[in-house]
Amino acid sequence: MSGRDGSDWTDERIAELTKLWSEGLSGGNISRQMGVSRCAVMGKVRRLNLVPHNDTPGWVRKRLTPHRSRSHAATPRAKPMPQPAPLELPPCAPVKLVDTQRQHCRFPMWSDEDGFASGFPVCGRDKADGSVYCSDHRRVTLGQQKKDVAA
Numbered sequence: 001m002s003g004r005d006g007s008d009w010t011d012e013r014i015a016e017l018t019k020l021w022s023e024g025l026s027g028g029n030i031s032r033q034m035g036v037s038r039c040a041v042m043g044k045v046r047r048l049n050l051v052p053h054n055d056t057p058g059w060v061r062k063r064l065t066p067h068r069s070r071s072h073a074a075t076p077r078a079k080p081m082p083q084p085a086p087l088e089l090p091p092c093a094p095v096k097l098v099d100t101q102r103q104h105c106r107f108p109m110w111s112d113e114d115g116f117a118s119g120f121p122v123c124g125r126d127k128a129d130g131s132v133y134c135s136d137h138r139r140v141t142l143g144q145q146k147k148d149v150a151a
Contacts, residue, residue: 009044017041021050089136095124103127107137 009017013034020030027045031038094109096119105123125134133141 014044014048017044018048018050021045024053026053089140092123092125092134094121096120097122100124105134105137106132107134107140 016034017030020033025033027038027041031041034041092105092109095104097106098119100106100122103126105125105127107123109121109123123134123137125136127133128135128138131138
């Protein structure tokens, strides 16, 4: 079979590649000796399932060795981030998205399960200046929670 770089992997060339690889030569050195690209050599090494060298870089070794299942029990897990306390928002009378007016807040008030069936209700309170949301929902989207002011 003729490769893109003009190399033919004949039985003799495969035997030479296998011999050089088993002697510990790198893919680059083999490619220079055989007159093919390093990628052609490494691809053929992988297809022949030749054992990777001990000094082969880790990212190459991973590609040359079959996948091993790893135990995830020893992997330390990150602590979950504490969830912020939910904001106490004043109640609103939701409006269907299609019935909104220019001044209505468009903060969604549906869950994924009932969005279509409920007509996609939105907040409906008056918007804050320069936003599509009311002042309370704008704070929610910006991640700013009300802070209690101690008197």
